[in-house]
Amino acid sequence: MSDVTQGDECSYVVKDPVTRKFFRLKEHEAFIASKLDGATSPEEICSAFKATFRATLPGPSLERFLQRMDALCLTDQGLAADEIARRQRSAASGGGIASALLGLRLPEVDPERMLTAIAPYIRFFFTRAFLVISALVTLVAIGITIGR
Numbered sequence: 001m002s003d004v005t006q007g008d009e010c011s012y013v014v015k016d017p018v019t020r021k022f023f024r025l026k027e028h029e030a031f032i033a034s035k036l037d038g039a040t041s042p043e044e045i046c047s048a049f050k051a052t053f054r055a056t057l058p059g060p061s062l063e064r065f066l067q068r069m070d071a072l073c074l075t076d077q078g079l080a081a082d083e084i085a086r087r088q089r090s091a092a093s094g095g096g097i098a099s100a101l102l103g104l105r106l107p108e109v110d111p112e113r114m115l116t117a118i119a120p121y122i123r124f125f126f127t128r129a130f131l132v133i134s135a136l137v138t139l140v141a142i143g144i145t146i147g148r
Contacts, residue, residue, distance in 0.1 A: 007131060016074060023072065036075060042066075086134060 004011050004024070004030045008066055012030035025033060031052060035045045042062055049057040069075045 016072070018073065023074065029065065032057075032062065033069065033074070034096065036066075036069070 004013055007075065010027050012025045012027070012033075014025055014030075015021070015032065016023065023148065028049070031049065032045060034049060040048075046057045046062060049055070066075070
């Protein structure tokens with residue numbers, strides 16, 4: 001778990017070693033996750049939460065959080081080796097290179113600046129005139145192909 005600070009908010013990034021996915025947890029969630037060692041009871045987690053954050057953690061809220069962690073496979077559920085291998089294969093396939101490229105996010109790159117800069121040069125491609133010219137060129141190409 002590594003901490004990330006943005007402005008006044010501190011969050012933590014957790015990597016699932018099986019699926020190799022990253023999850024961002026808020027400070028309260030990270031505190032609870034750090035207590036999930038299998039030996040600490042839910043009551044002890046609630047009391048430690050109250051001592052640390054000076055706020056009560058209702059049992060149902062903790063239960064929902066634990067269910068969410070289980071659903072995301074971030075807790076050790078005693079999975080069999082074949083189930084872990086299946087999840088690794090599923091995560092590795094991920095949808096191919098196209099989805100990987102389309103899902104690529106670079107925080108340093110602002111596409112708005114680039115698109116604003118090239119808009120005057122490509123504006124014609126989004127007009128009715130371009131649509132009509134494209135349709136005519138396509139029809140001429142089809143006519144030439146059929147004629148041969």
